[in-house]
Amino acid sequence: MATQHSRSAARIMMAPAVFLLLVWMLVPLCMTLWFSVRSYLPLRGGDQGFVGLENFSRFITSSAFWPAVQTTLIIVGGVLVISIVLGVLLAILLDQPMWGQGVVRILVIAPFFVMPTVTALVWKNMFMDPTNGMFAHLWRFFGADPVVWLTDASVLSIIVIVSWQWLPFATLILLTAIQSLDSEQLEAAEMDGANPVARFFFIALPHLSRAITIVILIQTIFVLAVFAEIFVTTGGAFGTRTLTYLIYQRVLESQNVGLGSAGGVYAIILANIVAIFLMRIVGKNLDN
Amino acid sequence: MGHITLKQVTKSFGEVQVIPPLDLEINDGEFVVFVGPSGCGKSTLLRLIAGLEDVSSGEITIDGRAATEVPPAKRGLAMVFQSYALYPHMTVRKNIAFPLRMAKLDIAEQNKRVEAAAKVLNLTDYLDRRPGQLSGGQRQRVAIGRAIVREPAAFLFDEPLSNLDAALRVNMRLEISELHQTLDTTMIYVTHDQVEAMTMADKIVVLHAGVIEQVGSPLELYHEPRNKFVAGFIGSPKMNFVEGEEAVKLNAKCIGIRPEHIGVSLESGDWKGTVGVSEHLGSDTFLRIKMPGVQEHMTVRVGGEFGARHGDTVYLTPDRSKLHRFDAQGLRIA
Ligand SMILES: Nc1ncnc2c1ncn2[C@@H]1O[C@H](COP(=O)(O)OP(=O)(O)OP(=O)(O)O)[C@@H](O)[C@H]1O
Ligand SMILES: [Mg+2]
Numbered sequence: 001m002a003t004q005h006s007r008s009a010a011r012i013m014m015a016p017a018v019f020l021l022l023v024w025m026l027v028p029l030c031m032t033l034w035f036s037v038r039s040y041l042p043l044r045g046g047d048q049g050f051v052g053l054e055n056f057s058r059f060i061t062s063s064a065f066w067p068a069v070q071t072t073l074i075i076v077g078g079v080l081v082i083s084i085v086l087g088v089l090l091a092i093l094l095d096q097p098m099w100g101q102g103v104v105r106i107l108v109i110a111p112f113f114v115m116p117t118v119t120a121l122v123w124k125n126m127f128m129d130p131t132n133g134m135f136a137h138l139w140r141f142f143g144a145d146p147v148v149w150l151t152d153a154s155v156l157s158i159i160v161i162v163s164w165q166w167l168p169f170a171t172l173i174l175l176t177a178i179q180s181l182d183s184e185q186l187e188a189a190e191m192d193g194a195n196p197v198a199r200f201f202f203i204a205l206p207h208l209s210r211a212i213t214i215v216i217l218i219q220t221i222f223v224l225a226v227f228a229e230i231f232v233t234t235g236g237a238f239g240t241r242t243l244t245y246l247i248y249q250r251v252l253e254s255q256n257v258g259l260g261s262a263g264g265v266y267a268i269i270l271a272n273i274v275a276i277f278l279m280r281i282v283g284k285n286l287d288n
Numbered sequence: 289m290g291h292i293t294l295k296q297v298t299k300s301f302g303e304v305q306v307i308p309p310l311d312l313e314i315n316d317g318e319f320v321v322f323v324g325p326s327g328c329g330k331s332t333l334l335r336l337i338a339g340l341e342d343v344s345s346g347e348i349t350i351d352g353r354a355a356t357e358v359p360p361a362k363r364g365l366a367m368v369f370q371s372y373a374l375y376p377h378m379t380v381r382k383n384i385a386f387p388l389r390m391a392k393l394d395i396a397e398q399n400k401r402v403e404a405a406a407k408v409l410n411l412t413d414y415l416d417r418r419p420g421q422l423s424g425g426q427r428q429r430v431a432i433g434r435a436i437v438r439e440p441a442a443f444l445f446d447e448p449l450s451n452l453d454a455a456l457r458v459n460m461r462l463e464i465s466e467l468h469q470t471l472d473t474t475m476i477y478v479t480h481d482q483v484e485a486m487t488m489a490d491k492i493v494v495l496h497a498g499v500i501e502q503v504g505s506p507l508e509l510y511h512e513p514r515n516k517f518v519a520g521f522i523g524s525p526k527m528n529f530v531e532g533e534e535a536v537k538l539n540a541k542c543i544g545i546r547p548e549h550i551g552v553s554l555e556s557g558d559w560k561g562t563v564g565v566s567e568h569l570g571s572d573t574f575l576r577i578k579m580p581g582v583q584e585h586m587t588v589r590v591g592g593e594f595g596a597r598h599g600d601t602v603y604l605t606p607d608r609s610k611l612h613r614f615d616a617q618g619l620r621i622a
Pocket of ligand 1: 306324
């Protein structure tokens with residue numbers, strides 16, 4: 001991009017993509033903003049005109065709002081903790097030379113390719129079913145009463161399902177990071193008297209910090225929007241109603257597009273707060 | 289203290305034996321340099337001593353104690369790696385203090401030793417920087433600093449200067465030599481740089497395909513190489529080898545003469561040849577000379593300037609007292 005000419009050529013070439021992206025993002029965003037200030041009840045009279053910020057105050061004062069925010073944050077946090085802790089361990093394991101490494105790596109990545117709906121169905125019916133699920137059999141084998149996962153430990157169940165889906169992603173990113181760790185650094189630490197645990201905490205983990213922040217950033221943005229897993233398993237019952245799910249219920253179950261749109265705007269704000277917060281951490285980490 | 293003995297040490301990677309049985313004795317306080325061509329096993333030998341690789345058979349003793357089974361951290365040796373292997377996320381201070389922290393020394397003592405090392409190595413102004421913010425020479429010094437705070441029985445260096453530019457290399461070479469004088473600790477130094485080996489070493493170990501070809505002081509190797517390999521490897525430019533008629537005259541398979549031991553004249557001499565390339569360095573002139581009946585070019589060093597050009601005919605006279613004769617096995621005939 002050195003000359004004036006090549007720069008303007010580059011702009012022209014990028015224009016269609018930029019235009020498409022803008023339309024793609026801006027049209028739904030504008031529609032959301034538009035509906036959020038109107039009373040729009042498709043089955044009960046349609047668009048009933050401008051109502052100011054009424055939708056916003058109603059959404060936030062509804063008894064379901066704060067629990068939904070809380071649930072959302074618990075699920076995001078839980079998934080992050082599980083996928084990063086297990087991801088680091090798995091990455092270290094997969095980095096060890098072993099027989100059939102290639103196949104094992106592909107198997108570990110596999111869950112990422114399964115659609116969320118399918119994942120949720122598999123977990124619901126194969127593992128967590130209180131009569132025929134694998135866990136139920138396992139519990140009975142040890143003489144315990146099977147746990148009714150999706151009602152008694154519903155949030156945990158959702159966290160487990162979503163973590164299972166995102167663990168491969170975390171593992172993959174962390175594995176590439178671990179592979180880039182200079183082996184001489186580890187040897188130097190070994191000569192310096194660091195035992196394996198110290199080597200992990202003083203050398204490997206700091207080396208992974210950048211990859212970990214990237215995993216946190218990307219996963220947070222995607223997990224905030226988790227929907228299919230909840231829809232298929234609990235349907236938002238038993239305290240698993242996240243912000244996304246609440247918006248869905250407002251729009252489709254209560255047929256209140258205006259109220260749902262206001263929720264959408266809150267979700268955008270929440271996601272941005274989280275994103276700005278994370279960007280600063282990532283920025284700090286990427287600087288050095 | 290730092291007396292290291294290797295007894296019948298071998299190392300194989302899978303089927304390949306990289307180090308055949310090898311004996312070596314390194315005395316306390318000695319500066320020992322391992323030299324040899326690339327891939328001859330210098331680094332492997334150093335890593336065996338460090339404990340970063342397990343020996344396949346044989347024994348290593350450090351200060352009279354069997355060290356073969358001792359893990360690297362417990363051998364009391366410190367190593368400086370070619371890539372420096374500094375910890376990028378720690379400041380210089382923390383890098384240098386790391387071995388002390390692992391040894392659980394109290395903070396005051398840690399600081400005292402770090403400051404002392406930084407003073408010796410001129411790093412005091414850089415203690416709060418990260419390795420990424422240092423120049424190559426400074427990083428090298430940090431790596432050395434991390435080694436000296438442990439007060440090891442011996443230092444191991446694996447080509448520590450090969451990433452530095454020529455001027456800096458000369459500087460660091462002198463600094464390491466000086467460090468050796470002040471600390472008086474055993475140092476084992478791997479290099480494939482002739483000059484480093486000749487100038488720094490008390491004792492040079494010449495390796496070739498994992499085998500020790502000769503051990504001796506730099507001048508011993510220069511004046512009395514045990515065989516053709518050592519003769520060709522030590523000295524720069526390389527020794528010239530002449531086979532055939534000239535060698536047979538002296539009862540040898542091959543004769544060797546260093547470039548600096550050949551006289552050149554435009555009028556008369558023992559051997560006649562034509563100049564291929566002449567390199568004028570000001571202080572010296574190097575001539576590459578093609579002689580009829582001799583396979584390779586002869587390299588000749590003439591002090592000062594010498595006015596010979598490509599294609600000129602010159603006469604060479606080797607200094608008979610400095611000639612080396614080699615038998616059919618390549619061993620030097622005394
Ligand atoms: N981990 C390993 N597995 C298999 N072979 C190895 C391994 N490490 C070294 N080798 C082999 O051992 C031989 C000696 O290697 P080494 O690294 O000691 O050479 P070197 O003398 O240090 O060479 P250089 O001057 O290029 O650093 C080489 O032929 C190399 O291919
Ligand atoms: Mg090497």
